[in-house]
Amino acid sequence: DAGITQSPRYKITETGRQVTLMCHQTWSHSYMFWYRQDLGHGLRLIYYSAAADITDKGEVPDGYVVSRSKTENFPLTLESATRSQTSVYFCASSGTSGNNEQFFGPGTRLTVL
Amino acid sequence: AQSVTQLDSHVSVSEGTPVLLRCNYSSSYSPSLFWYVQHPNKGLQLLLKYTSAATLVKGINGFEAEFKKSETSFHLTKPSAHMSDAAEYFCVVRYNTGGFKTIFGAGTRLFVKA
Numbered sequence: 680d681a682g683i684t685q686s687p688r689y690k691i692t693e694t695g696r697q698v699t700l701m702c703h704q705t706w707s708h709s710y711m712f713w714y715r716q717d718l719g720h721g722l723r724l725i726y727y728s729a730a731a732d733i734t735d736k737g738e739v740p741d742g743y744v745v746s747r748s749k750t751e752n753f754p755l756t757l758e759s760a761t762r763s764q765t766s767v768y769f770c771a772s773s774g775t776s777g778n779n780e781q782f783f784g785p786g787t788r789l790t791v792l
Numbered sequence: 793a794q795s796v797t798q799l800d801s802h803v804s805v806s807e808g809t810p811v812l813l814r815c816n817y818s819s820s821y822s823p824s825l826f827w828y829v830q831h832p833n834k835g836l837q838l839l840l841k842y843t844s845a846a847t848l849v850k851g852i853n854g855f856e857a858e859f860k861k862s863e864t865s866f867h868l869t870k871p872s873a874h875m876s877d878a879a880e881y882f883c884v885v886r887y888n889t890g891g892f893k894t895i896f897g898a899g900t901r902l903f904v905k906a
Contacts, residue, residue, distance in 0.1 A: 786835055
């Protein structure tokens with residue numbers, strides 16, 4: 680199916696563990712983004728990627744790592760999860776024009792115990 | 793510095809009455825502006841976007857927004873609220889500064905009373 684998907688949809692982990700959240704899009708969009716959504720903060724950009732092998736930090740990158748070896752995939756890794764990383768994570772993609780809207784995945788709810 | 797301010801964290805209306813969700817932005821660049829809606833436990837869905845064409849933009853589900861450059865505003869309106877409009881709404885600004893920068897407002901939660 681065309682679109683943008685995220686997996687897993689729900690994840691519970693413990694502090695100190697490594698966790699990878701997956702994002703896959705089928706539109707061949709150049710740009711991909713990772714956001715976290717927390718009460719009182721709206722959506723905050725963690726990392727984004729303008730193309731394969733090109734990534735850049737957003738507003739809140741500490742504690743996260745991304746890679747983009749293929750255009751369609753943009754995994755987000757928490758190298759050593761902390762309780763403060765409990766959040767809902769959204770992946771998004773968009774075309775290259777500034778006029779292009781972002782298309783959002785359904786989100787991953789991550790709980791770090 | 794670029795910023796987006798949604799002036800109300802919560803708005804409550806009765807079904808059938810008009811909706812107004814306010815958004816102001818500051819920018820040194822010509823932005824693209826978007827409104828997204830998020831229903832509970834769902835992802836974000838685009839309602840409408842402004843991209844320097846007509847200043848009055850019509851979106852899905854009867855929503856529209858007017859870009860007012862002199863007021864740096866992009867308020868979202870709907871003539872008659874429906875129960876299904878209850879959700880959180882985000883105003884989003886996107887700038888081309890060599891790389892695209894996207895800023896989300898904090899969100900406005902819309903309550904619709906029967």
